[in-house]
Amino acid sequence: MSATVATNRDMPSLYGKAGSLRSERRWALVWAYISLIISAIILLTPPVYMLITSLKTSAEIADQKGNPWIVRNPTLENYWELITNSLFQGFFINSVIVTLVVVALTMVISILAAFALARMRFWGSQVLATGVFLTYLVPDTLLFIPLYQIVGGLGLLNSIWGLVLVYPTLTVPFCTWIMIGYFASIPKELDEAALIDGATWPQMLLKIFVPVALPGIIAATIFAFTVSWAAFVYPTAFITTPDQMPLTIGVVSQLVRGDVFVWGQITAGALLAALPPVIVYAFLMDYYIAGLTAGATKG
Amino acid sequence: MAQVSLRKIVKAYEGGVQAVKGIDLDIDDHEFVVLVGPSGCGKSTTLRMIAGLEEITSGDISIGGTVVNDIPPRDRDIAMVFQNYALYPHMSVYDNMAFGLMLRKFPKAEIDRRVKEAARILDITPLLDRKPKALSGGQRQRVAMGRAIVRDPKVFLFDEPLSNLDAKLRVQMRTEIKKVHQTVNTTTVYVTHDQVEAMTLADRVVVMNHGIIEQVGPPQELYHNPATKFVAGFIGSPSMNFIPAKVEQASGALRLHLPQGIVLDVPAARTARYQAHAGKDVLFGIRPEHLTDDKPTDKSNTAPITLKPDVIEPMGMETLVHFKLDGTEVSARLDPATPAAVGAPLSLIAHMDQMHLIDPTSDKVL
Numbered sequence: 001m002s003a004t005v006a007t008n009r010d011m012p013s014l015y016g017k018a019g020s021l022r023s024e025r026r027w028a029l030v031w032a033y034i035s036l037i038i039s040a041i042i043l044l045t046p047p048v049y050m051l052i053t054s055l056k057t058s059a060e061i062a063d064q065k066g067n068p069w070i071v072r073n074p075t076l077e078n079y080w081e082l083i084t085n086s087l088f089q090g091f092f093i094n095s096v097i098v099t100l101v102v103v104a105l106t107m108v109i110s111i112l113a114a115f116a117l118a119r120m121r122f123w124g125s126q127v128l129a130t131g132v133f134l135t136y137l138v139p140d141t142l143l144f145i146p147l148y149q150i151v152g153g154l155g156l157l158n159s160i161w162g163l164v165l166v167y168p169t170l171t172v173p174f175c176t177w178i179m180i181g182y183f184a185s186i187p188k189e190l191d192e193a194a195l196i197d198g199a200t201w202p203q204m205l206l207k208i209f210v211p212v213a214l215p216g217i218i219a220a221t222i223f224a225f226t227v228s229w230a231a232f233v234y235p236t237a238f239i240t241t242p243d244q245m246p247l248t249i250g251v252v253s254q255l256v257r258g259d260v261f262v263w264g265q266i267t268a269g270a271l272l273a274a275l276p277p278v279i280v281y282a283f284l285m286d287y288y289i290a291g292l293t294a295g296a297t298k299g
Numbered sequence: 300m301a302q303v304s305l306r307k308i309v310k311a312y313e314g315g316v317q318a319v320k321g322i323d324l325d326i327d328d329h330e331f332v333v334l335v336g337p338s339g340c341g342k343s344t345t346l347r348m349i350a351g352l353e354e355i356t357s358g359d360i361s362i363g364g365t366v367v368n369d370i371p372p373r374d375r376d377i378a379m380v381f382q383n384y385a386l387y388p389h390m391s392v393y394d395n396m397a398f399g400l401m402l403r404k405f406p407k408a409e410i411d412r413r414v415k416e417a418a419r420i421l422d423i424t425p426l427l428d429r430k431p432k433a434l435s436g437g438q439r440q441r442v443a444m445g446r447a448i449v450r451d452p453k454v455f456l457f458d459e460p461l462s463n464l465d466a467k468l469r470v471q472m473r474t475e476i477k478k479v480h481q482t483v484n485t486t487t488v489y490v491t492h493d494q495v496e497a498m499t500l501a502d503r504v505v506v507m508n509h510g511i512i513e514q515v516g517p518p519q520e521l522y523h524n525p526a527t528k529f530v531a532g533f534i535g536s537p538s539m540n541f542i543p544a545k546v547e548q549a550s551g552a553l554r555l556h557l558p559q560g561i562v563l564d565v566p567a568a569r570t571a572r573y574q575a576h577a578g579k580d581v582l583f584g585i586r587p588e589h590l591t592d593d594k595p596t597d598k599s600n601t602a603p604i605t606l607k608p609d610v611i612e613p614m615g616m617e618t619l620v621h622f623k624l625d626g627t628e629v630s631a632r633l634d635p636a637t638p639a640a641v642g643a644p645l646s647l648i649a650h651m652d653q654m655h656l657i658d659p660t661s662d663k664v665l
Contacts (some may be wrong), residue, residue, distance in 0.1 A: 190387065194387075
């Protein structure tokens with residue numbers, strides 16, 4: 001009898017505990033949604049405001065009356081003017097050339113460096129791997145002064161090829177670091193099996209490591225793409241004429257005339273410039289996350 | 300096909316730790332040799348040195364009569380099966396098996412013939428188009444073996460290939476490996492920590508401990524005539540019992556005095572062998588299967604012994620009984636029909652023709 005009483009007394013407390021677990025989970029979800037919504041509002045406000053502004057005429061933007069968040073007479077005029085403007089087309093082509101070459105260069109250098117540092121144990125490889133990462137911590141706002149001397153010495157000032165030369169200082173260290181982490185997560189037995197199967201080191205890299213580490217390579221590629229596409233300090237310092245400017249400084253330098261800001265076109269230009277990275281991220285987000293986490297946990 | 304020969308092989312790591320301390324071993328053509336021993340005994344290091352995956356500190360390794368010390372793994376004409384299979388995850392089963400042949404620029408038709416033949420031997424033909432992630436552990440292990448077979452190498456190297464499989468599959472794959480060896484007949488060096496695997500697979504077993512070879516021999520030889528206490532204890536499951544004892548002279552015969560006043564007669568055939576140790580302390584070694592219930596019809600060379608069981612483990616086909624003899628754990632293997640109860644005296648007999656005496660200072664079997 002007493003046993004029954006004890007059991008009955010225990011039952012509600014057990015259910016109570018399970019119930020509190022459920023409610024704890026519910027509250028965690030509520031808080032997660034609240035913080036996500038606040039973050040989304042903070043992060044999305046500038047682009048949404050840019051989108052609204054880009055759809056207005058200059059007269060409407062200058063008009064102080066009314067709610068600035070509402071477009072009264074929507075127009076695509078700003079976009080059309082930019083797209084048909086040969087200067088803007090030039091900025092876009094410059095950005096594409098610089099980014100593609102930098103991404104290609106970065107990936108070749110990073111994959112080779114990471115493979116050597118992660119797999120070919122040689123004297124000082126650990127120190128070198130850490131050193132590569134430390135160079136990433138030096139900000140470009142400090143580096144552009146000595147780099148100006150180097151780029152100038154090579155006669156590449158005011159040339160997109162000067163940018164191709166200096167952007168890898170921003171992209172290679174971090175991409176190498178991501179790739180070291182990814183390569184390190186590949187079991188050692190895989191290279192040993194390849195060695196015994198008859199592979200040389202380059203064959204091992206190309207036929208085993210590159211395909212197996214594809215998520216990491218994609219993550220590193222996205223990073224290199226974003227950095228080169230969005231670089232601002234180096235082109236500001238090294239490029240002076242509009243024909244060599246990439247989008248980032250082209251939009252700002254050519255659409256701000258003295259103290260006149262062509263806001264409609266500036267915002268339209270900025271949104272158009274942001275479009276390629278958005279598209280790349282949208283398609284390759286999963287690979288990007290997979291690549292970064294492998295680097296984070298094993299590196 | 301080839302012989303493998305190891306001469307005074309030493310492997311020392313930075314800081315002076317020696318994983319392998321100057322071992323000599325000759326493996327014959329077509330032979331299946333198993334290196335067995337506990338973790339850290341140097342067996343895997345030895346195998347990896349044969350493969351060329353570890354550098355040799357000193358000594359010579361030859362395969363097929365050629366010293367291979369400075370030859371890279373790809374030119375040693377060996378194939379290796381790893382514990383974690385090491386299949387290329389982005390390639391199909393077919394490509395995994397064909398990869399080594401493609402690198403060696405074999406004609407496509409020959410690659411196809413060899414892959415399909417190996418797949419037939421290993422019964423994995425329906426899996427050829429699958430990726431490794433779509434295979435079970437046993438299937439992956441077959442593919443890893445297939446990758447080795449297609450190469451038709453001089454030597455197969457297996458590094459604990461069954462350790463990642465569950466117990467049932469391990470037994471099944473063990474048989475498969477033996478069948479494959481009987482079919483392809485390639486010289487094989489196999490590393491395991493599991494003495495049952497070693498006993499069942501090997502033509503010869505190499506027992507290693509602390510970087511040295513304790514004993515080399517056919518499984519039955521190691522079981523019946525171990526050279527050291529380590530081998531005696533390592534080979535056989537459950538392990539051999541080691542009971543402190545004293546050899547005493549008794550009117551031309553020898554007797555063993557065990558704890559708790561137990562006295563066992565040494566068989567006449569062994570008297571000459573142990574005569575020099577009369578009056579000395581030794582370890583009396585007897586396997587649990589040689590300490591049985593008092594039933595056999597032929598009681599020659601047996602000695603009665605009565606003990607009180609501490610633990611009884613019925614296994615179905617037999618019953619294991621554990622005793623304590625002055626702090627020493629002793630096990631016996633009984634017929635499951637023998638009535639045994641914890642704490643109740645149990646009459647056993649020791650099969651003294653299967654006994655061993657061990658020198659407690661040198662750990663050598665006398």
